[in-house]
Amino acid sequence: MTFGKVAIIGLGLLGGSIGLAIRQHLPGVKTAGYDSDPQVRLRAAERKLAQEICESAAEAARGADLVILCVPVGAIEHAANELSGALEPGALVSDVGSSKQSVSAALARALPGQPIIPAHPVAGTEHSGPDAGFATLFHNRWCILTPPDGADPEQVAALSEFWTALGAMVEVMTAEHHDLVLAVTSHIPHLIAYTIVGTASDLEDVTRGEVIKYSAGGFRDFTRIAASDPVMWRDVFLNNREAVLEMLGRFTEDLTAMQRAIRSGNGDALFDLFTRTRAIRRSIIEQKQDDARPDFGRGDHG
């Protein structure tokens, strides 16, 4: 492993999982962690999310040749400013944020002259905080690197090797393309889920108790996603605005077409869509990006 010491700034689900994954997969690599919340630092020390839990970001970054910012994308620039002047020369700065153009720009502003390769491991759960992380979070998940123009190929390779060691598969693309892809595979699904859960909570003619009781009809799936961290997701939407609005526009067009099909009783249009969508699920399961068991293997089936 090229990196001798990794500093993890932010010790929630992602930061904590990186620390635990390094301990499991790269026992020779040193780790230091920092979180701006003292309670999180306390819990991180108890769970040993990093070998050393520090009282400042600068302290954690001392001697580190890889510094990973694991904070909501809206807090990236502030976190990077705290590192300004404290990084080792040549230390690689990366992150795990869900929007990459905004992060790339923020890091370049805050840390001029420092090598920067933004990254996004496409992995997570609906839980957050220092208790949520686990060592296998990245197993068989994709991690996208978005090196800026002129990034050192050796550092791209080193960061790729790092994520591969944690169990991930690595892909390289531009920040712009990343933001478009993730808008559709992650951001719009979250926005839709948050919205329908909100809609269902606010009805007068259907009680909240009824929504909960009959949620097994499909609704409950959306509530899992809609239980994700509010700050993280607010920041994603504010920081990937253009791609999200673009994809939302396309979704809304398609939804309007379905609405029209229902209103006019066009069963063929409904049937055609409902048939086409099965193929994608099959591919996702074949590529081991989801569980093949019915109903995600919930409950006591079988």
Added chain:
Amino acid sequence: MTFGKVAIIGLGLLGGSIGLAIRQHLPGVKTAGYDSDPQVRLRAAERKLAQEICESAAEAARGADLVILCVPVGAIEHAANELSGALEPGALVSDVGSSKQSVSAALARALPGQPIIPAHPVAGTEHSGPDAGFATLFHNRWCILTPPDGADPEQVAALSEFWTALGAMVEVMTAEHHDLVLAVTSHIPHLIAYTIVGTASDLEDVTRGEVIKYSAGGFRDFTRIAASDPVMWRDVFLNNREAVLEMLGRFTEDLTAMQRAIRSGNGDALFDLFTRTRAIRRSIIEQKQDDARPDFGRGDHG
């Protein structure tokens, strides 16, 4: 148990699960099954989904005091017509369909004078067909009965006892209210899921391979629901049109408000919604309507 013999018409996920659940929970009750597809009958016999697999609906209904139609709601009237003249006097007719006003009307048209109590067990998986059923599908799930005006309270009680014996919890409401409640807890979630999966499949600037690879960002959850049976769901939307369009209108209004918040950079509006939605998930888990494990317990967490 009040019922001595149950006829199951339609041997897919729901019909098959009823047969297997009776065998497990009500071993004294006889079962006969029929499906219009000969291949399904063959497989149903192999899996012993009912004690007797018959060559016609009328044959299955002979001597039955409870007949449950487990076909797509658009096929209910046709299936009921096949039973016309073949039912025992006083045999109770029920179903498992996801829309109740249309089913109630169709059954009343096809079987005048026969006692009818429509029902809807709110349970299922994304799989369908004679291999999809299992005996515990109804455990800890709600089954809604929608007895028409003038239904015999003793028959309502008997049907309620039947579903309770299969492991379900029973609620009684009007067909009209059922259709509104299920529009929001089941039909709109399915419509949204089908639509976003369709949107993602048709993009030019993001490949289908990318959608699949990065689906763990949230999208994959929607593909499970969007793998549900196309005929069943086409029929639901055609048969619960008014309630679906009503709820879709409310969802679209809320989505437009979120779109405006993103466009104008109104982080507070986003944060408020994203915080409110967590409470409903907690209640769903407390009421054991979903798995508490992170990410539905997928993969090798922990």
